[in-house]
Amino acid sequence: MIFQNFYLNTAVILIISYLIGSFPSAYIAGKIKGIDISKEGSQNVGGMNTITSVGKFAGVIVIITDMAKGALSAYIATRFSDHIFIPLLAVVFAVIGHNWMIYIGFRGGKGVSTFIGGLLYLSPVSFFFLYLVFVPIALLILKDSYVATAFAFFAFSFFLWTYKGNLWWLAFGIFITIVYIIKSYGLLKSYYTENRKDVNPIIKKIFKPFFKGM
Numbered sequence: 001m002i003f004q005n006f007y008l009n010t011a012v013i014l015i016i017s018y019l020i021g022s023f024p025s026a027y028i029a030g031k032i033k034g035i036d037i038s039k040e041g042s043q044n045v046g047g048m049n050t051i052t053s054v055g056k057f058a059g060v061i062v063i064i065t066d067m068a069k070g071a072l073s074a075y076i077a078t079r080f081s082d083h084i085f086i087p088l089l090a091v092v093f094a095v096i097g098h099n100w101m102i103y104i105g106f107r108g109g110k111g112v113s114t115f116i117g118g119l120l121y122l123s124p125v126s127f128f129f130l131y132l133v134f135v136p137i138a139l140l141i142l143k144d145s146y147v148a149t150a151f152a153f154f155a156f157s158f159f160l161w162t163y164k165g166n167l168w169w170l171a172f173g174i175f176i177t178i179v180y181i182i183k184s185y186g187l188l189k190s191y192y193t194e195n196r197k198d199v200n201p202i203i204k205k206i207f208k209p210f211f212k213g214m
Contacts, residue, residue, distance in 0.1 A: 002080050010086055017073035017090040021097025021114055024104050025065040026050045029058040038107050045101065046109025066109070067117030070094050074121040088172035091118030095176060099183045110183055112149065115176055126163060130156050144197045146187040153177040 003009040026045045030037035033054050038045050041053040047066055051059025070091050077090035095111035095118075119127050134156045138148035157173025181188060190196040 001082075006083075009081060010083075010089075013077050013080060013086060013090055014093045016076060017093040018097040019102070020069050020073050020076075021094035021099075021111075022101040022103055022108075023065070023069060023097075024101050024108075025069075026062045026109060027101070027104050027107075029062050030054050033058070038104070044109050045104070045107050046098075046111075047113050049109075063113050066098060066113035067120070069098060070114040070117030070119070071121040072117075074118045078122075084166065085168040085171070087118075087122060088168060089175075091115065091122070092172065092175045092179065094118060095179055099179065108183075110149075111176075111179060123160075123164070126156075126160060129159060129163075134159070139199065142191075143199065144191050145199050146184050147191045150177060150181055150184065150188060153180055 001009045002012050024045065026037050026047060026049065029050050030040070030053065035054055037043075037049055037053055041049045043049070047059050047063035050062040073090045073094035074087045077087035081087070091114075095114045097108075098111045098114040099108040100106040101108045116127065119130070130152065134152040135148065138152040138155075139145070142148045142151060153173065154177045157170050157177060160173045161167060161170035163169075187196070
């Protein structure tokens with residue numbers, strides 16, 4: 001533990017996780033190319049928009065970096081806390097940091113890569129269930145990247161509960177889902193009010209074997 005007091009120790013871990021999550025990798029990648037990514041493409045300060053607005057190589061580096069933010073937060077929490085829920089909560093705070101980055105005026109991305117990084121560190125098998133079962137099924141039914149992700153995350157929360165046999169994992173999944181919904185609220189709302197349906201071209205390529213013709 002960093003501090004002997006559990007609550008102080010937890011607070012420090014979560015603050016560190018938020019600050020790690022706030023590292024603006026996509027924003028930096030854009031600035032190197034003279035691009036303000038928050039004003040280009042989808043205006044999302046994340047890996048997908050970096051690929052489309054800055055370049056594939058930069059986008060891949062950003063995605064890897066964003067995943068590392070989640071994994072590093074989980075590692076630090078695991079290293080300095082004995083409570084099972086603290087590493088999970090640290091990943092949630094890293095995602096919050098990514099979505100509302102303190103260093104660039106609380107702009108940010110959707111937090112998916114950061115969540116994936118944390119999940120891969122804490123439960124790599126679960127990651128494959130999420131992206132080989134829950135996300136493809138949600139995409140097939142809903143035909144929209146954002147709504148499908150929200151529904152997949154929500155359903156996945158109950159899988160985590162069953163698979164891990166612990167309510168902390170259900171809480172983790174629900175918290176991640178809530179953070180994603182808050183950040184994507186406008187897009188989720190337009191799916192129902194404006195009949196908007198959009199599958200990111202990159203997502204289409206990833207899941208092409210499953211969804212030909214989407």
